[in-house]
Amino acid sequence: MTDLDQRIASALRERADGDVDTDRLLRGSRTLGRRRQARRRITAGTALTLVGVLGLVGVVRADVGGLAERLPWAATTPATPPPPVPPPADGVPGAATDPARVGTDPRVLHFGVDPTQVRYLNWEVLGQVESVQVDTGHGPPVTVQVARSRQELDIREIEGFSAQVSRERLRFDGGRWSRVGTDGRTPVAWIQSWQPAPGVFARAATSSGDLPALARAVNALRWDEARRCAAPVRIDALPEGSMVDSCRADVSSYPKLVTAQFSVKRNGATMTVWYRYAVGAGTSTKANRSYAGRPAYVVPGGWTLDLVGVPKVELKATVGAAAPGFTEAEAGMLLADARLAKDPSDLTTWP
Secondary structure, three states: OOHHHHHHHHHHHHOOOOOOOHHHHHHHHHHHHHHHHHHHHHHHHHHHHHHHHHHHHHHHHHHOOOHHHHOHHHOOOOOOOOOOOOOEOOOOOOOOOOHHHOOOOOOEEOOEEOOOOOEEEEEEEEOOEEEEEEEOOOOOOEEEEEEOOHHHHHOOOOOOOOHHHHOOOOOOOOOEEEEEOOOOOOEEEEEEEEEEEOOEEEEEEEEOOOHHHHHHHHHHEEOOOOEEOOOOEEOOOOOOOOEEEEEEEEEEEOOOEEEEEEEEEEOOEEEEEEEEEEOOOOOOOOOOEEEOOEEEEEOOOOOEEEEOOOOOEEEEEEOHHHOOOOOHHHHHHHHHOOEEOOOOOOHHHOO
16 A cells, blocks of 8 residues: 555545545645655765766776776676587588588588578587587487488498497488387487488487477578588698598587597597696696697607696697507697687687
């Protein structure tokens, strides 16, 4: 009940045995109305003053070059970065435009997904197969693999699935196939196989029988674009006569954790390079080697060489018996010359 209601009720009780003084009620109502208007003007003026003050704070933040960042009333909560999307491979046609390019460059994916519909979890080029794993927002992840021939997919397992499911012969006509469980009813996987363009073979798979998740992922695929197999590290200074043979980046826990892996080949020999960035990781400083002025460490008798001194980052390569066709010096120079992201949690700084 408002003040006006209470006064009216009180007046009515006072006059219950006689005539109601309507003039008195009207005067009271008008008086209270004027008081409320005054209070509203005061409140509005205060709000405008606060806006002015806040605006002044904004000016201070701009003028003093970051001093206000240390002032408690000017503190802001940093925004969560958007999910990472591999950057475009400029000038490279997508699978629908040039199918012959699929699986020919380990640094390029010749298809993409619509990031407004699904979220990238990882991307990979291995051999002649390009693949991504995405989160549709509902249900388990969906893995998509693309190649120039069905044979390449037949010999490649699907991430997270058994060899029996992965190697099931599929009809690339857009039809769906489900593998049922031991009770004969519960699907353990849905796989769709089709040709998105002549000369391009694709399959998408998800577990737990979540057919809607599979459909969402397939609908989000884009065949008219190409994207780089990007990572927070780029290895360009390769040992003489060698080449990058595979690339993989995992951003499923981005921005807190990002991992990447590359394989470098020469004359049938393989050297593997690993990268790991973790927000909570420390900085390794123990060293017993130096390459191009960069400290490194090799465990005596060990099979990996670690580049040290990079905060929150592990960067290592196989050496010795794990990479018999490469020397330790070649591995050390490869890591020392690697280009690292200034801020691995910021995709715009990735090389």
